[in-house]
Amino acid sequence: MECKGEALCAEVIRISASDVGKCMRCGKCSASCPSYDEMEYHPHEFAYMVSSGDADALLESDSAYKCVSCLTCSERCPCGVAPSRLVEAFRIIKARERSNAAFAPERSVFDDGEIPGQALVSAFRKFSK
Amino acid sequence: MVKVSYYPGCTLKNKAKELDKYAVRCAEILGVEMEEIENWQCCGGVFCDSSDEVATKLSAVRALACAARRKTPLVTVCTACHNVIKRTLHALRYDAVFSERVRNYLGDEAKGAENAEVYHYLELLRDVVGFETLKGKVVNELKGKRVAAYYGCLFLRPGSVMQTDDAEDPRIMESFIKSLGAEPVIYPMRNECCGAYTFFEEKEAALKKGAAVLKSAENFGADLIAAACPLCRYNLESSSKSLPGGAEKKLPVVYFTELLAEALGVKEARYGM
Ligand code: SF4
Numbered sequence: 001m002e003c004k005g006e007a008l009c010a011e012v013i014r015i016s017a018s019d020v021g022k023c024m025r026c027g028k029c030s031a032s033c034p035s036y037d038e039m040e041y042h043p044h045e046f047a048y049m050v051s052s053g054d055a056d057a058l059l060e061s062d063s064a065y066k067c068v069s070c071l072t073c074s075e076r077c078p079c080g081v082a083p084s085r086l087v088e089a090f091r092i093i094k095a096r097e098r099s100n101a102a103f104a105p106e107r108s109v110f111d112d113g114e115i116p117g118q119a120l121v122s123a124f125r126k127f128s129k
Numbered sequence: 130m131v132k133v134s135y136y137p138g139c140t141l142k143n144k145a146k147e148l149d150k151y152a153v154r155c156a157e158i159l160g161v162e163m164e165e166i167e168n169w170q171c172c173g174g175v176f177c178d179s180s181d182e183v184a185t186k187l188s189a190v191r192a193l194a195c196a197a198r199r200k201t202p203l204v205t206v207c208t209a210c211h212n213v214i215k216r217t218l219h220a221l222r223y224d225a226v227f228s229e230r231v232r233n234y235l236g237d238e239a240k241g242a243e244n245a246e247v248y249h250y251l252e253l254l255r256d257v258v259g260f261e262t263l264k265g266k267v268v269n270e271l272k273g274k275r276v277a278a279y280y281g282c283l284f285l286r287p288g289s290v291m292q293t294d295d296a297e298d299p300r301i302m303e304s305f306i307k308s309l310g311a312e313p314v315i316y317p318m319r320n321e322c323c324g325a326y327t328f329f330e331e332k333e334a335a336l337k338k339g340a341a342v343l344k345s346a347e348n349f350g351a352d353l354i355a356a357a358c359p360l361c362r363y364n365l366e367s368s369s370k371s372l373p374g375g376a377e378k379k380l381p382v383v384y385f386t387e388l389l390a391e392a393l394g395v396k397e398a399r400y401g402m
């Protein structure tokens with residue numbers, strides 16, 4: 001069963017152990033994000049949507065899968081909010097709730113014989129949804 | 130001879146053999162014996178960044194416990210493995226709930242894991258061997274080469290946990306490059322992301338990220354880029370291939386261990402003189 005509304009936000013906060021209430025909406029996380037252009041919702045929006053108690057749209061959006069887990073947002077956040085952990089929490093919630101749709105390696109059409117194994121293991125972790 | 134426990138990880142035994150074999154061979158020359166730990170398992174590639182995730186971190190715990198049993202520091206060469214192992218160690222030390230759950234899973238197998246000491250190979254060179262000692266062992270100076278170190282993400286972040294160096298203005302790779310006789314190039318994108326594992330789902334976006342790193346290094350006058358992670362290298366090379374311009378214009382991307390091996394005379398000179 002999928003959780004929504006306040007319950008979803010509480011679950012995100014529990015998994016991420018992020019103190020979203022500290023966010024001052026400075027936008028530094030999003031300004032640092034290398035995937036900004038590809039995202040519908042950006043790291044600072046993850047922070048304020050979760051803190052506002054309504055983040056259902058983030059569960060439906062693909063934004064979490066545009067994140068490359070570079071951790072730059074969390075490194076540069078002046079308030080210690082760790083937006084990357086919020087993004088990860090959405091990926092985890094989806095993987096746990098819909099794990100029958102795990103990342104299928106055959107989706108990668110370009111195995112050129114060179115791509116390192118670590119990319120495939122990482123993709124299993126990050127793209128199961 | 131200093132003995133260390135060595136965790137190679139999946140990719141170093143497969144697609145990135147140049148990282149593995151030159152690291153081990155060069156360590157010998159520098160007085161360090163790298164003993165591979167038994168039955169190591171893949172680290173999972175990425176640290177699962179959640180407070181309640183345990184199973185995905187157990188292979189790192191096993192590696193840590195093995196090194197602790199041997200009473201030797203645990204050394205990694207791939208920065209992705211290093212990130213997972215070091216962050217797991219941090220969680221074992223500072224997250225009581227996590228470490229209790231780990232003990233529930235693994236029992237005695239996890240014993241002592243929190244006491245392990247972890248070094249990335251470059252930290253080993255800096256903190257155990259010493260860059261001055263390394264400099265003294267160089268037989269083929271990489272003189273006149275302008276080498277751009279590529280840190281990427283996982284070697285440095287989260288800065289408070291990794292404590293490799295200043296996460297926003299690191300110098301460890303540049304000091305390494307200097308000790309080989311080459312000239313380090315400091316450029317803005319050296320600690321920005323190469324696109325990571327997103328190549329599978331977001332190929333164009335990944336290529337764009339790699340291209341931005343290459344362009345930045347090129348603009349600052351680099352002759353070549355040195356990387357410590359197989360996926361960083363793959364992404365940068367793939368981006369390079371996708372850019373317009375002849376092959377002769379491309380910036381080579383090499384493993385830092387290849388440069389080390391050349392400088393120490395273990396590998397035929399290709400990027401040096
Ligand atoms: S950098 Fe931190 S404080 Fe600033 S908007 Fe992002 S999460 Fe909020």
Ligand code: SF4
Nearest residue numbers: 033067068070071073
């Ligand atoms: S971790 Fe994800 S959200 Fe944060 S800066 Fe990197 S790509 Fe953007």
